[in-house]
Amino acid sequence: MRILHTSDWHLGRTLHGVDLTEHHAAFLEHLVEVVRERAVDVVVVAGDVYDRAVPAVPSVRLLSDAFARLSDLATVIVTPGNHDSATRLGFAAGLMRPSLRILASVDDVAEPVVVTDSDGPVAFYGVPYLNPDDVRYAFGAEPLPRSHEAVMAAALAGVRDNLAGRDGARSVVVAHAFVVGGAASESERDIRVGGVDSVPTGLFDGFSYVALGHLHGQQTLRSDRAVIRYSGSPLAFSFGERTQVKSTTLIELAADGSVALEQIPAPVPRRLSEITGDLADLLDGRHDDVVDDWLRIFVTDAVHPAGLHALLRERFPHVLAIQHVPTGGLAPSERRAIAVDADPVEVATGFVEYAAGAAPTGVEIAVLRSAYERARSAEASD
Numbered sequence: 373m374r375i376l377h378t379s380d381w382h383l384g385r386t387l388h389g390v391d392l393t394e395h396h397a398a399f400l401e402h403l404v405e406v407v408r409e410r411a412v413d414v415v416v417v418a419g420d421v422y423d424r425a426v427p428a429v430p431s432v433r434l435l436s437d438a439f440a441r442l443s444d445l446a447t448v449i450v451t452p453g454n455h456d457s458a459t460r461l462g463f464a465a466g467l468m469r470p471s472l473r474i475l476a477s478v479d480d481v482a483e484p485v486v487v488t489d490s491d492g493p494v495a496f497y498g499v500p501y502l503n504p505d506d507v508r509y510a511f512g513a514e515p516l517p518r519s520h521e522a523v524m525a526a527a528l529a530g531v532r533d534n535l536a537g538r539d540g541a542r543s544v545v546v547a548h549a550f551v552v553g554g555a556a557s558e559s560e561r562d563i564r565v566g567g568v569d570s571v572p573t574g575l576f577d578g579f580s581y582v583a584l585g586h587l588h589g590q591q592t593l594r595s596d597r598a599v600i601r602y603s604g605s606p607l608a609f610s611f612g613e614r615t616q617v618k619s620t621t622l623i624e625l626a627a628d629g630s631v632a633l634e635q636i637p638a639p640v641p642r643r644l645s646e647i648t649g650d651l652a653d654l655l656d657g658r659h660d661d662v663v664d665d666w667l668r669i670f671v672t673d674a675v676h677p678a679g680l681h682a683l684l685r686e687r688f689p690h691v692l693a694i695q696h697v698p699t700g701g702l703a704p705s706e707r708r709a710i711a712v713d714a715d716p717v718e719v720a721t722g723f724v725e726y727a728a729g730a731a732p733t734g735v736e737i738a739v740l741r742s743a744y745e746r747a748r749s750a751e752a753s754d
Contacts, residue, residue: 419453576600651671668695
């Protein structure tokens with residue numbers, strides 16, 4: 373069976389205020405052509421189809437057209453991510469055509485979509501993004517621990533029970549989560565609950581293939597008994613992603629459940645680049661190769677040049693960010709010693725210690741974490 377794995381489209385996203393609708397449309401056109409040309413049987417979309425819970429009308433239209441075209445060519449299986457509203461994305465899922473399946477309900481996690489090829493059935497299980505605070509009461513009479521690991525383990529236990537009754541059928545789990553060992557980018561929304569955002573790879577042992585969404589860089593995580601992969605986002609959503617090869621993953625699933633992977637590069641409508649130098653160097657022609665790129669520019673003149681922004685925007689029409697970093701000051705790589713996967717509460721704790729001259733107490737840290745998680749939850753509901 374030939375399966376195409378994609379995720380994290382984030383329809384409706386902007387990049388430093390630039391509308392990405394045309395770039396998303398170019399990717400979706402490419403996706404349809406890949407499905408057609410490579411005779412793909414199943415397309416899996418592992419969450420974050422939209423960038424926000426209430427998407428704009430152009431994003432809805434773009435998705436509607438893409439799903440219609442893709443489901444004419446293959447079976448399409450979709451799960452919501454942490455940016456999507458599972459309720460809105462899954463609206464009328466029961467009324468859709470058999471070749472378009474949106475698996476948005478936690479209650480139906482253990483009910484697969486079964487697709488059969490000449491080698492027999494393949495069970496596709498859709499695990500939507502599981503926010504522990506929302507679903508820890510959904511898997512039994514007693515509430516589960518408040519953690520991503522606990523709720524994911526409970527969901528997959530139900531999946532395994534169902535799979536055990538399918539007489540050795542091949543299996544694909546489509547999930548949206550941060551799995552231990554994955555490399556984060558700066559553009560992913562934080563999903564920490566109680567200070568922890570990840571689940572161990574071992575939870576996914578025993579499945580033929582695990583199609584993940586959430587992390588924007590394509591990467592494969594291999595445990596002893598599973599092939600676990602992030603397809604990554606189709607577009608770069610931050611300058612930290614400028615060196616990533618954006619792609620989809622084509623999986624050849626053999627009769628014995630083994631997999632062969634092929635990375636299919638996505639189109640790049642406009643590259644992201646960074647350049648550094650004093651104003652004279654930046655304007656003298658040595659950077660002609662990036663004039664058409666989206667740019668972040670670091671300007672190193674000791675004194676802030678007059679008319680800096682106007683001069684650079686005239687020379688580089690697609691510049692998105694300009695930062696003055698005077699010679700002798702901190703280098704760009706040193707100006708912010710905060711890792712992309714740093715816990716925001718730990719960052720805030722460090723600031724309190726710096727500003728107050730003493731580390732916050734345990735009670736104060738608990739207040740910071742509670743305030744942060746409430747703010748993040750409010751943002752996610754927008």
